[in-house]
Amino acid sequence: MVHVEFDDQEIRRALQGLLAASGNMTEALSEIGEHLAESTLHRFETKSGPDGTRWDDNSPVTIERKGRNDPLIHHGSLSEQIEARLLGNDTLAVGSTMEYAAMQQFGGTKAEFPHLWGDIPARPFIGISADDEDEILKIIAAYLRDAVG
Numbered sequence: 001m002v003h004v005e006f007d008d009q010e011i012r013r014a015l016q017g018l019l020a021a022s023g024n025m026t027e028a029l030s031e032i033g034e035h036l037a038e039s040t041l042h043r044f045e046t047k048s049g050p051d052g053t054r055w056d057d058n059s060p061v062t063i064e065r066k067g068r069n070d071p072l073i074h075h076g077s078l079s080e081q082i083e084a085r086l087l088g089n090d091t092l093a094v095g096s097t098m099e100y101a102a103m104q105q106f107g108g109t110k111a112e113f114p115h116l117w118g119d120i121p122a123r124p125f126i127g128i129s130a131d132d133e134d135e136i137l138k139i140i141a142a143y144l145r146d147a148v149g
Contacts, residue, residue, distance in 0.1 A: 008133060014140040019090070022147035029092045031139050033084025036094040039132050043125045044079040047071055050127030059118055071123055072104055078125075095126050 019025050047055045055071045063069050072078055081096045095101065103113075107122030128136070 008128070011133065011136055011140070014137055014144070018140055018144050018147065021144055024089065025143075026086060026089055028140055028143040029086055029090075030084075031143075032136050033086070033092050033094055035135050035139065036092075036128070036132060037082050037084040039129065039135075040082045040094065040125055041079060044072060049124035050129040050132070051124075052129070053124075055123040056121040061118055072125065078104065101126075 015025060015028075018028055043049065049055065057063075058066065058069045058071050078096060078098050078101060081098045081101075082094070083097070084092065084094045087093055103120055104123050105126055106124075107120050108116060109119045110116045
């Protein structure tokens with residue numbers, strides 16, 4: 001799985017508050033995971049990263065091989081392998097188990113990876129957008145309200 005860490009103090013404080021109030025974050029993390037998985041899938045439709053930057057077009061060689069200019073879409077396999085998973089009671093992982101996910105997320109050059117038939121630009125699809133952050137805080141606030149009555 002591709003590993004991208006997101007460190008946001010506001011979300012961290014909200015989660016700590018939820019843990020202190022309820023002693024359990026699993027339901028909130030599950031809902032956050034569902035949202036982030038959907039948000040990640042949406043990036044394949046908009047062809048843009050979490051920060052809104054559009055992905056580079058496919059190279060002419062890739063377009064010739066695929067028959068179209070559709071970055072990160074090849075029989076849908078990467079976009080069909082986005083999942084959210086709880087790791088214990090306090091950790092959420094969102095990503096893809098596809099072998100090539102990291103290469104697509106971070107990019108790579110033929111010089112670094114001789115097996116490639118060309119350079120691959122980074123096309124970040126995993127991450128937390130500003131809208132995601134707002135939604136995460138709303139989810140946590142709802143669970144916090146429920147916890148404190």
